[in-house]
Amino acid sequence: MTITGFNTLRSMKWLARRFYSMRPDQILYSKEVLQAKENANPVVALESTIITHGMPYPANLEMAKTVEQIIRENGAVPATVAIVNGNCHVGLNDSQLEILAQTGTKSHKTSRRDLAVVIARKLTGGTTVSGTMVLAHAAGIKVFVTGGIGGVHREGEHTMDISADLIELGRTPLAVVCAGSKSILDIQRTMEVLETNGVTVTTMGETGVQIPAFYARESGVLSPFNSPTITDVANLVYTNNILGLKSGTLICVPIPHEHAIPSSFINNIIDNALAKAKKLDIKGKDCTPFLLKEIAEATKGLSLKANIELVYHNAKVGSQIAMELAMLSK
Numbered sequence: 001m002t003i004t005g006f007n008t009l010r011s012m013k014w015l016a017r018r019f020y021s022m023r024p025d026q027i028l029y030s031k032e033v034l035q036a037k038e039n040a041n042p043v044v045a046l047e048s049t050i051i052t053h054g055m056p057y058p059a060n061l062e063m064a065k066t067v068e069q070i071i072r073e074n075g076a077v078p079a080t081v082a083i084v085n086g087n088c089h090v091g092l093n094d095s096q097l098e099i100l101a102q103t104g105t106k107s108h109k110t111s112r113r114d115l116a117v118v119i120a121r122k123l124t125g126g127t128t129v130s131g132t133m134v135l136a137h138a139a140g141i142k143v144f145v146t147g148g149i150g151g152v153h154r155e156g157e158h159t160m161d162i163s164a165d166l167i168e169l170g171r172t173p174l175a176v177v178c179a180g181s182k183s184i185l186d187i188q189r190t191m192e193v194l195e196t197n198g199v200t201v202t203t204m205g206e207t208g209v210q211i212p213a214f215y216a217r218e219s220g221v222l223s224p225f226n227s228p229t230i231t232d233v234a235n236l237v238y239t240n241n242i243l244g245l246k247s248g249t250l251i252c253v254p255i256p257h258e259h260a261i262p263s264s265f266i267n268n269i270i271d272n273a274l275a276k277a278k279k280l281d282i283k284g285k286d287c288t289p290f291l292l293k294e295i296a297e298a299t300k301g302l303s304l305k306a307n308i309e310l311v312y313h314n315a316k317v318g319s320q321i322a323m324e325l326a327m328l329s330k
């Protein structure tokens with residue numbers, strides 16, 4: 001290697017160390033993601049806790065494959081993020097998706113605090129919103145699609161159960177597309193913590209729109225900002241990036257009308273699930289997966305169907321955002 005080449009490599013490594021919490025060369029990319037990166041084409045990151053801990057097999061596999069297809073149909077490249085046997089993957093092939101979907105809750109729910117443990121011990125992990133953000137940012141991805149983010153749990157003012165997702169959104173400049181957070185959470189307090197952490201929150205819709213509550217389109221909590229168009233969202237994210245803010249943008253997309261579950265119906269079920277979790281003393285990282293399962297059972301799969309449909313819709317919106325953002329960035 002020439003001296004110049006060596007120096008270039010050294011300075012690239014220095015740059016990587018300087019700007020990323022993780023070196024990009026520690027990541028394994030799928031072929032299509034690698035190609036998209038080379039051509040500066042838009043890539044959309046996807047989390048994998050939703051596959052391992054959020055849905056049962058085989059619905060989780062079907063969802064994981066379909067959501068990737070929707071992203072491709074909308075012109076972007078999907079990058080499902082996960083840790084397989086200690087390797088960080090950005091973009092999985094079908095057999096890796098299959099393994100992850102089958103491993104399910106036997107794999108580790110991996111948020112930022114779990115990353116080092118899962119990687120060092122060569123374990124397999126589904127990455128949460130926070131874990132996925134760390135790896136997607138290291139991979140240079142700008143847009144990330146999920147179903148629902150974690151938040152402040154009810155009674156969080158006593159338990160301090162505040163999802164690492166909220167803190168990550170405050171320190172990682174990614175645009176995260178979601179359907180709000182479930183009413184298993186305290187949505188008002190979730191918004192307060194996001195504001196404290198400097199996260200820009202906008203909801204697709206007209207002035208006065210509420211933060212969506214995952215299964216329901218409304219939560220009773222007003223969104224701090226609204227975006228009537230995809231172009232508006234892309235402009236916000238682009239400006240966030242230009243300003244060099246280290247914080248992220250949360251884009252809330254209400255579940256499509258035809259798949260929404262009325263609050264009057266779902267809230268009762270959520271209350272029962274919360275009461276059961278309290279009785280069984282379910283805490284920490286087990287809380288969200290437990291509640292999701294309880295709700296899916298109590299609604300006889302209706303909540304699972306809604307969950308899947310809102311992810312598909314978010315994938316479409318997220319890809320459109322990624323496409324517009326790529327045009328602005330060129």
Ligand code: PSU
Pocket residue numbers: 047049050051053054055127128129130147148149150151162163164165182284285286287288292
């Ligand atoms: N909400 C869902 N489905 C999910 C999750 C949240 O509707 O699968 C997952 C996401 O990966 C999210 C994580 O990042 O749960 C939050 O977990 P906790 O509440 O333990 O922070």
Ligand code: MN
Pocket residue numbers: 161162163164284285287
């Ligand atoms: Mn928690």
